Amino acid sequence: MSNKEKILSQLKNKLVVSVQPVDHGVLDNPEIVSLLSQAAVNGGAGGIRIEGVKKLECSRPHLKVPVIGIVKYDLDDSPVRITPFLEDVENLAKAGADIIAFDGTDRKRPVSREELVKAIHSHGCLAMADCSSPEDGDYCASLGCEIIGTTLSGYTGGPIPEQADFALIEYFANKGYFVMGEGRLNTPDDVKKAIYSGASCVTVGTVLTRLEVMTEKFANAVATSKKEL
Numbered sequence: 001m002s003n004k005e006k007i008l009s010q011l012k013n014k015l016v017v018s019v020q021p022v023d024h025g026v027l028d029n030p031e032i033v034s035l036l037s038q039a040a041v042n043g044g045a046g047g048i049r050i051e052g053v054k055k056l057e058c059s060r061p062h063l064k065v066p067v068i069g070i071v072k073y074d075l076d077d078s079p080v081r082i083t084p085f086l087e088d089v090e091n092l093a094k095a096g097a098d099i100i101a102f103d104g105t106d107r108k109r110p111v112s113r114e115e116l117v118k119a120i121h122s123h124g125c126l127a128m129a130d131c132s133s134p135e136d137g138d139y140c141a142s143l144g145c146e147i148i149g150t151t152l153s154g155y156t157g158g159p160i161p162e163q164a165d166f167a168l169i170e171y172f173a174n175k176g177y178f179v180m181g182e183g184r185l186n187t188p189d190d191v192k193k194a195i196y197s198g199a200s201c202v203t204v205g206t207v208l209t210r211l212e213v214m215t216e217k218f219a220n221a222v223a224t225s226k227k228e229l
């Protein structure tokens with residue numbers, strides 16, 4: 001079995017946990033990301049997604065499951081945030097990523113999607129395209145991306161929908177892609193629906209690893225249902 005087949009078979013029908021604590025929050029550091037990742041694996045995660053080279057470096061030695069690496073930026077001249085540069089591909093690969101995910105959308109970007117995929121493959125990693133639409137997925141699949149994700153559906157303009165994009169999962173699955181259902185999968189039922197829609201595996205982030213975001217939801221629920229003393 002090739003390395004590529006091995007990694008895809010390890011991920012098939014598995015939960016990936018995206019361990020991306022709130023930016024600049026108290027949990028946003030490499031040791032904590034490493035511990036959260038290990039806890040996620042202990043709870044049954046079959047893969048981990050990590051943002052940042054240092055965090056990946058620190059977590060990798062403790063993880064026996066496939067690791068998806070990304071680096072995120074807020075650029076002045078491009079809306080693309082996820083792994084826009086070639087040097088990040090190199091650094092993520094050196095830090096031990098098995099898979100490198102990048103923004104697979106057709107938007108203004110510093111480096112073309114073709115160049116990114118080539119670089120990811122040249123480092124022996126699998127390429128995952130974070131897509132927003134059927135066109136993104138079809139194009140990135142034609143470039144040889146091994147994993148097509150719904151990660152960016154709902155995040156390229158307009159209001160963010162409540163629900164995950166199950167229709168996009170189904171579209172990609174019908175094309176025969178290895179599909180990562182990702183984005184707004186917030187409950188075990190969402191995850192089941194994603195798999196039934198054809199996802200090969202799923203990624204869950206915010207509800208598991210952004211403690212401040214989730215706490216705020218509960219705190220608001222309490223605050224808005226206060227009874228008079």
Ligand SMILES: CC(=O)N[C@H](C=O)[C@@H](O)[C@H](O)[C@H](O)COP(=O)(O)O
Pocket residue numbers: 018020070082151152155182183184185203204205206207
């Ligand atoms: C749109 C974007 O930048 N998504 C990011 C990609 O890395 C993360 O912020 C998400 O947490 C991740 O995709 C998992 O999704 P959710 O947190 O909804 O389970």
